[in-house]
Amino acid sequence: MDHDSLPGAIAQARDLLEHATSVAVLTGAGISAESGIPTFRDAMTGLWTKFRPEDLAMPEAFASNPERVWRWYAERRLAVSRALPNAGHHALFALEERLRGRDIDFTLVTQNVDGLHHEAGSRNVVELHGNIRRVKCFDRHHAVDAWEDGDAVPACPRCGSLLRPDVVWFGEMLPRDGLARAFAAAHSCDVFLCVGTSALVDPAASLPFIALEAGARVIEVNPQPSLAHDAILRLEGAAGELLPRLIGGETGA
Ligand code: NAD
Numbered sequence: 001m002d003h004d005s006l007p008g009a010i011a012q013a014r015d016l017l018e019h020a021t022s023v024a025v026l027t028g029a030g031i032s033a034e035s036g037i038p039t040f041r042d043a044m045t046g047l048w049t050k051f052r053p054e055d056l057a058m059p060e061a062f063a064s065n066p067e068r069v070w071r072w073y074a075e076r077r078l079a080v081s082r083a084l085p086n087a088g089h090h091a092l093f094a095l096e097e098r099l100r101g102r103d104i105d106f107t108l109v110t111q112n113v114d115g116l117h118h119e120a121g122s123r124n125v126v127e128l129h130g131n132i133r134r135v136k137c138f139d140r141h142h143a144v145d146a147w148e149d150g151d152a153v154p155a156c157p158r159c160g161s162l163l164r165p166d167v168v169w170f171g172e173m174l175p176r177d178g179l180a181r182a183f184a185a186a187h188s189c190d191v192f193l194c195v196g197t198s199a200l201v202d203p204a205a206s207l208p209f210i211a212l213e214a215g216a217r218v219i220e221v222n223p224q225p226s227l228a229h230d231a232i233l234r235l236e237g238a239a240g241e242l243l244p245r246l247i248g249g250e251t252g253a
Contacts, residue, residue, distance in 0.1 A: 009235050013219045013246050016191050016233070017095070022105040024189035025092060026182075026207050027239075030196020030222060032114050034086040034240035037079070040198070057169045062138060066162050070153040073165045077132050077149075080113075085120035088195065088239035091247040093121040098247075107185035109178075111197060111204050113167045126178045126185075128204055130167035137161040179203065186210040195221045196239050208232070221246070 017023065029039035051072070055061055062069045092108060099106045108125045110117055113132040117125045136143050137156035144163055147154040153162045168174055182204070186192065192211035199205040208218045208227055218232045221242050225234045235242050 006235065006237065009233060010242070010245055013233055013235060016217050016219065017193075017246070020099075020104060020189075020191040022185075022189045023095070023099055023107075023191050023193065024185035024207070024211060024216075025095075025106075025108045025193040025195065026197060026204060027092070027108065027110045027112060027117070027195045028197025028199075028204070029112060030198075031088045031110075031239045032083070032086075032112055032116055033196065034088065034238060035083040035114075035116060037083055037114055037116075039196075053170055057167075058171055059138075059169055062162075062164055062169075066138075066153045066164075067151065069164070070162075071151065073132065073167075074149050077165070080115065080132055083114065083116065085116045086240045088243040089116050089120035089122070091243035092117065092195075095247045096122055096124065105185075105188070107181065107189075109182040109185065109204070109207065111201065113165075126181050128168070128174055128178050128182060130165070130175075132165050132167055134166035135163045136166045138164045174203065182207060183210065186216075187214050189214075190216050192216045192218045193221070194218060194227060195243065197222070197226065199226045219246075 033039050056069055056072050096106045096108065106124055108117055108122050110125060110127055111129050113129050115131050115133045134143065135147060137159060139161035140159050142156050142158045144156055147163055155162055186207040187210060189211055192208055194208045199208065212218050212229060212231060219235065220227050220232050221235045221239050223237055225236060235246065
């Protein structure tokens with residue numbers, strides 16, 4: 001998109017949101033980039049350019065070297081706990097509040113594990129890939145609220161199994177309830193906003209297309225749009241800059 005057409009696309013997207021009767025949002029790592037959290041695939045900063053997923057984010061990796069996996073996630077957890085929601089997260093919270101005031105359905109589905117949507121105040125959030133701030137035990141998935149961070153991997157107070165991050169690793173199932181809510185939102189919305197995802201990881205990647213097939217208008221916010229479909233309204237740019245312009249208060253969505 002050339003720069004001249006961006007204001008027109010924003011005006012069109014604002015109009016869609018203003019007249020929406022049900023809104024679904026999908027976010028990916030890109031929305032947290034401006035909070036200083038590296039994206040998955042960014043060529044310069046992407047996490048997996050420095051680490052091999054099979055050494056860290058798989059149950060087999062944890063089983064063979066739990067200390068290494070625990071330490072790596074402990075570092076990421078610390079980085080995430082220091083990060084703050086940015087203008088993009090805040091704008092999505094503002095959108096939810098505004099729509100709630102008009103009794104309009106709003107579901108925010110995220111692939112992110114950083115918890116920044118909750119930090120920003122968003123309420124109806126579906127965390128498809130878990131949350132790195134939480135832990136559970138490896139064997140029986142008991143949720144554990146308090147543990148000592150150190151080199152040794154702590155054990156579950158209920159069953160003694162080692163603790164692991166409560167995120168969905170490669171090869172694991174996504175939460176059934178979260179998936180059902182995400183698909184239901186994609187099917188029933190009339191505006192679907194897709195922000196900061198490369199849309200390569202299924203099933204999240206299929207959600208905008210489900211919405212499209214069900215008759216919704218799909219808006220993508222991304223400096224490098226990834227959804228290949230002519231019907232998609234593309235807003236090329238950073239979420240922290242464009243979402244406030246799209247949602248911002250003056251004329252309202
Ligand atoms: P991805 O890294 O594959 O893609 C990031 C996308 O964000 C790209 O399309 C990029 O162009 C876009 N982007 C970059 N900066 C942006 C900005 N300022 N505003 C808007 N868009 C921007 O991410 P993905 O599609 O979410 O898939 C990665 C997987 O890795 C997810 O499943 C997620 O669970 C995990 N992950 C999560 C985090 C996090 O929780 N913050 C971080 C890294 C990876």
